[in-house]
Amino acid sequence: MSKENEYREIFLAEAVESHEELNRLITELEKKPDDNKPVDAIFRITHTLKGNASGMGFKTIADFAHVVEDIFSAIREKKLALDEQIFSSLFKSIDVLGDLIHSVKTGAKVQYRGIKTKLEVILKSLKEGEQSAPEDNEEANSNTDPSTKDHSITTVSNQNRIAPSDHAANTVQKESMSEPEPEENAKIIFSDHVQVPVRKLDNLLNLVGELVIERDRIIGLNAENMGGNEYSRLNRISSDLQYSVMDVRLVQVSFLFNKFHRIVRDTANQENKSVSLTLKGTETEIDRNILQIISDSLIHLIRNAIGHGIESIVDRKNAGKPAEGHLTLKAISESDAVIIDVSDDGRGVDAQKIREKAIQKGILTEAEAKNFSDDDIVLMIFEPGFSTADNISEISGRGVGMDVVKKALDSIGGTISINTHKGVGTTFSLRIPASMAVKGTLLFELKNITYAIPLSYTEAVLSIHKKDIYKVSNGLVTSHLGKTIPLVFLKDIFELSYANLVNESKILHKTYDRTSAEKALNIVIVSYNSRVMGIAVDKLLQQKEIVEKPLSKPFDNSKMINGVTILGNGHVCPVLNVATLFNLIFIRNYTNKKN
Structure with a gap:
């Protein structure tokens, strides 16, 4: 350059x-x-x-x-x-x-x-x-x-820029020409900070990732011919280098949060409402690229809170609330993740209104809707095109809803949950990885192929028998921590296309029917957006930090695989897309109910 x-x-x-x-x-x-x-x-x-x-x-x-x-x-x-x-x-x-x-x-x-x-x-x-x-x-x-x-230069030639x-x-x-002359022994002082274009950091991180993959491959291939500490120094230095580069990419969330003062002001004026904004945890650090990916989602949540959540000045006064509504944007660090809360003191999410919309759209029958808890019903706002807005405005009601937020979080392995109380307010909690460079995973085996599942979705691992699993309609369920949860054999999912899984019945019973009653089954309990599911795999291996690489064409359209990594033995290890698995299973449930 x-x-x-x-x-x-x-x-x-x-x-x-x-x-x-x-x-x-x-x-x-x-x-x-x-x-x-x-x-x-x-x-x-x-x-x-x-x-x-x-x-x-x-x-x-x-x-x-x-x-x-x-x-x-x-x-x-x-x-x-x-x-x-x-x-x-x-x-x-x-x-x-x-x-x-x-x-x-x-x-x-x-x-x-x-x-x-x-x-x-x-x-x-x-x-x-x-x-x-x-x-x-x-x-x-x-x-x-x-x-x-004004001492600015009005014209500057290319040679003298x-x-x-x-x-x-x-x-x-x-x-300072009119000031006293500096002392002869005065020193030139340099700043302790330098500005580096993000693309250079991205390239550096990519090279470090390649180095770590190559390190693991070399160690894996020579494990039998060397002592336990043969490559310990290489392992330590490469790991330190990797985390140092990751640390350079971290920025404080204030980098993004401070933009929202203006957004709140403009949106509130547009809605003829009075809204203040409080920022908390602005010193929390996160990877710059992740912050950029979620920025549109946070804008949508804030505008949605002002448009949907916070009442008009008249309605707030009638409800005994201060005329000025209040928004809080808070970030906290938690292990290898960052939690970002968007809270308002508005009217809350109306679960009954969502029930009525779900029935109207044919997603649920009236009988089924009554059996759904308010928490489960509220999660339906993340379904594509699901909006409760009665009037079209610049803020809401254009058919682009919370599914946009969920898709952005899915792309980085994040999740979102809702805590709402009618008449009191709502909090959307986003759990997002602090960095995308290194991902903690659980390795497992399926049909002699090693797969990885992100630890951010993993709740527990179990060993159960066939008698602990029950058939329910077209699916399977088991018990975990006193609650009944759905269970799938991952082998059944991988053997079928997306369309077949949605339309064909009894698909999820195939491996179960072939399994002997005495065989112990390895189950990974995963959670996503307040839902929990069990996944049956052939063999559980170990926890491992990986450098995930995106899929290249023509495999980048694979729904069940999010990316790949290279293991120490040189084999390619696919990374399971947990969000797609959950969406696929629940879409199937909705489709079957509608049919």
Whole structure:
């Protein structure tokens, strides 16, 4: 990569971070218009952004940031009063500034002249007012901070372009020319932090994964010809390297959480509701790629909580609640996972309304619906297209529901659960892996092939006999911890296509019917989205941390296999897709009930 492109990536990383901070600060300022701290912070950020953009030759961004900087200079000097119309223009200008930054990467055309002209008219009217009152103007000039003067470079040739950090240093040098000369023994101080593009970390992690797989293969092939500690140093160093690279990829969830202040503000205004947001556990760390994958899911949950959960101001007052609704976004670390809770103090999920929708859609009969607990009924909101919205709006009712959230979590081996109380509120809990690089698994054998099942889904392993299993309709059940749970022989699932499993009856009885009463059966108890199931396999092996690789074409459409890894013996080990297994079994149940 050329130096110019590298500087461009650094600029974009800094600019995107600056824009996110501007969104947070402007939302904070709207709540406390008399607070000078957000105003000063926004002024400093736009001033720096203007200089960095100018140094890179992005004149449109520099000019636009300059106008926004001047607006906030006027605000902090008390020349411009903040009101609803001004805030509307400020929010719009920050949105446009974000679009301009994004266009550096995408090349998209951004309509910015309208809001820029509007801000310039405001500044011009302020200037004309100063000219009509020279005494006031003189006093204002005497109080102006010299650091607010514009030292940005307006034109920079390709040969003389400098990195944003170099430009910042150059600007500081210009601004301090009138100060005393530094001592001769002054030292240049370097930052302890460097910015690295994510693609470089992804490539490094991929190489480390390949190294770990090759290490296990070599150790496995030479196990019989070496002592127990022959490769212990190689094993330790490669493992330390792997976890060090994983640690570099971790970011605090505040990186994502801080974006939601603006989202909550905009969604609440759109719904004509009053909603506040509290963030907890923002220092919790998680893999950046995972955070990116779940970002849309969290946006959907938050918008859903405001649109569906939190009542209108009138309804809240009638229910004896504060007029302002409250959202809480909380993250906590738990072993090798992160739990993210999205909580609201709204009306709660109406289980009876979901029952009625399930009957209306033909998923359940009236008799079956009565036998389902409220907890089981509520889980139906994750079914594709299942919505209880009566009216179509920008927030809900467009046929895109919670199934989108569930699919995103399935793709990374995460789960979601619901805790809701009518009239009190709802909490959606997302359990997601802290990292996708290394996955703890349980190895098992089926028809002489070794498979892996993620430990995040594994509850227990059992050894039972045929007499402990019972036929029920077209399936099988057994008992675990005093509860009746469904059970499947994985061999039956793998021998049939998805369509056959849904339509053909008695399929799940085949291996059971051929099994002798005396044979001990190996069962893995797995859980997914508050449901529990037993899986019968041929042989249980061991727990092992693996580096999972995605399936390549044409095998990437396999429903039951999520990915593969390479074992120490060099054999390919498929990783079972537990989410698909659960969905397949329950879709079959629903289909049979409808038929």
